[in-house]
Amino acid sequence: MKKYAILMCCMGNICRSPTAEGVLRAKLAAAGLEPLVELDSAGTHEYxxxxxPDPRTQRAALRRGYDLSALRARKVGLPDFDRFDLILAMDRANLDGLALLHPDAGDKVRLLMSFATCHDADEVPDPYYGEGDGFERVLDYVEDACDGLVAMLQQRLQRPAD
Incomplete structure (x- = not known):
């Protein structure tokens, strides 16, 4: 059986998208879905x-039990549109960049926050140049959206009873 494949995307692939990859990986494992899902992250730019991941991102994630240290930044490419079933952008700018790269991607490309159930925001804010609790806010938003994403995957990937 082919795994359901999800790609998380932000600008540089060192803050938001690796956070989303790490959080979703942990939530999939907790739900018993990890063997059914292929997961990766990438940036729309090659900076x-x-x-x-940014050391501040890693520290914030580790405080919540997510280890991002093995992840490495890469740039999204055209083959990703064939490989992944769902490509989730952290904000509208990156959503637009993905749409420019592959105009026919359709609803395969969405905002991650479209899966959120507790936060009303439609974008995960970029914490890179910010101060204060920006990395914690990213985690709050990403955890919320990943909970919604896991709920969708549980319905979609639920195996029929034998």
């Missing part, structure tokens, strides 16, 4: 190719 940080091959770099680990």
């Amino acid at each position: 940080h190719l091959g770099r680990a």
Whole structure:
């Protein structure tokens, strides 16, 4: 059986999208869905190719039990549109960039926050240049959206009873 494949996308792939990948991976494992889902993250720009997530991102994630240290930044490419069933952008700018890269992607490309159930925001804000609790806010939003995404996947990937 082919795994359902999800790609998380932000600008540089060192803050928001690796956070979303790490959070979703943990939530999929807790729900017993990890073997059924392929997961990755990428950036719409190539600013940080091959770099680990931002140290501030890693520290905030570790405080909540998510280890992002093995992840490395990469740039999204055209083959990703064939490989992944769902490509989730962190904000409208990256959603627009993905649509420019592959105008025929349709509803395969969406905002991650479209799965959120507790937060009313439609974008995960970029914490890179900010101060204060920006990385915590990213985690709050991403955890909420990933809970909604796991609920959708549980329905979609639910195996019929034997």
